[in-house]
Amino acid sequence: MSTGVSPETSMQKPTSKVGALNLSRMDWLTYFSQEKMPGFRATQTADWVFKHLVSNPEQMTNVSKDIRSRIADNFDWSLPEIVSALDSQDGSTKLLLKTPNGQYIESVILRYEGRVSLCVSSQVGCKMACSFCQTGKLGFFRHLTTHEILSQYMIAAQIVRKEGRRLSHVVFMGMGEPLDNYDNVVKAVNILVSPDGFGLSARHVTVSTSGIVPRIRDLARDARCALAVSLHAARDDLRQEIMPINRRWPLADLKSALLDYQRETGDKITFEYILIREKNCGLREAKDLMKFLHGFKAKVNLIPFNAHPGMPYDRPSDDEIRAFQVYLAERSIAAPVRYSKGLDVSGACGQLAAKTQESLHMAPQRKNVVAPKNLNLLA
Ligand code: SAH
Ligand code: SF4
Numbered sequence: 001m002s003t004g005v006s007p008e009t010s011m012q013k014p015t016s017k018v019g020a021l022n023l024s025r026m027d028w029l030t031y032f033s034q035e036k037m038p039g040f041r042a043t044q045t046a047d048w049v050f051k052h053l054v055s056n057p058e059q060m061t062n063v064s065k066d067i068r069s070r071i072a073d074n075f076d077w078s079l080p081e082i083v084s085a086l087d088s089q090d091g092s093t094k095l096l097l098k099t100p101n102g103q104y105i106e107s108v109i110l111r112y113e114g115r116v117s118l119c120v121s122s123q124v125g126c127k128m129a130c131s132f133c134q135t136g137k138l139g140f141f142r143h144l145t146t147h148e149i150l151s152q153y154m155i156a157a158q159i160v161r162k163e164g165r166r167l168s169h170v171v172f173m174g175m176g177e178p179l180d181n182y183d184n185v186v187k188a189v190n191i192l193v194s195p196d197g198f199g200l201s202a203r204h205v206t207v208s209t210s211g212i213v214p215r216i217r218d219l220a221r222d223a224r225c226a227l228a229v230s231l232h233a234a235r236d237d238l239r240q241e242i243m244p245i246n247r248r249w250p251l252a253d254l255k256s257a258l259l260d261y262q263r264e265t266g267d268k269i270t271f272e273y274i275l276i277r278e279k280n281c282g283l284r285e286a287k288d289l290m291k292f293l294h295g296f297k298a299k300v301n302l303i304p305f306n307a308h309p310g311m312p313y314d315r316p317s318d319d320e321i322r323a324f325q326v327y328l329a330e331r332s333i334a335a336p337v338r339y340s341k342g343l344d345v346s347g348a349c350g351q352l353a354a355k356t357q358e359s360l361h362m363a364p365q366r367k368n369v370v371a372p373k374n375l376n377l378l379a
Helices: 025-034 039-051 065-074 134-138 146-162 178-193 213-222 236-242 251-265 283-293 318-329 351-359
Strands: 081-087 093-098 104-111 116-119 123-125 140-143 167-172 205-209 226-230 270-275 299-304
Touching (some): 140 178, 270 318
Parallel strands (some): 116 167
Antiparallel strands (some): 081 093
């Protein structure tokens, strides 16, 4: 466990104030104008947040004292508390964060040679109930606000900056289904990729979805980012067994939305495919996958299932993984094998917070079973 990392702002109790990181630069300008405060002060404030990663108005030294105290009073600047920061041997750091209302989320800093990436959560828990996923087992608690999503970026970026590096990539692959929290996620993505915001490259911000078809279509219009799809099976009977969402939006609907997405954005789509022993990685499943991929300029990431207690699945042998990969490679689909990072500090995204939440016996607001017919994911 590492020590000495703390967000550069004080903790607060739950508050009804608007989170400061909900505001884009344009929102700051609008607010300052409404409050009859000079526009250049709005620019200074936004520069502190987006360029200097400052999340405490007291540190905004070129802003007048009066304005600093007004924005401190009018907005919630608190960041989630870092409950633990677990450093993995592979260079990743798993952050367990506690929201002001006492719920747990997690983010993972992934350090590579040429870049540092952050895996963020978009919800506390998840409604989708995928059978292999620890977060899915938890059920759904609530959506995160844009402020809470970007707080994860702010906290991690402050840590990474102390190491002399820049947090340049964000993947929405932590807890939750990002497209089920559509508005807050899209706003966060747009602030991340805007040159007026945190200024990341749109290609470096990836939203991963289990396949909420109407929202995939909306996303092509509303945000500039990369799209990853958690496929995990390319045959309806099998996919709906492990991912209940497939009953609501079967593969044909998913494919049609993704082909439209590809046409509209010109982007390559990344498919995530967890390899689960004796489930989805035999020859038949490899053929199904090839058939599904027809028409895409796709990338496929193969992720050996990351086992955790209480799950009825296992990881395939290295030979089985290799055979699946070779089948795709021989048909011109490059499919690198990606191992979940941070296995020694609670494995795949969702595991640490899920463990903590479970150990606290927190009850979800909804049952974690996705009903096929009356499913109302977007409520
Ligand atoms: N809900 C979104 C994003 C979060 S899940 C989605 O499903 O795409 C992030 C990734 O972790 C998904 O690809 C998910 O399938 C994967 N994952 C979940 N449990 C896993 C496990 N036990 N082993 C390996 N990957 C897992
Ligand atoms: Fe939710 Fe993604 Fe886990 Fe499925 S894999 S339960 S969509 S977080």
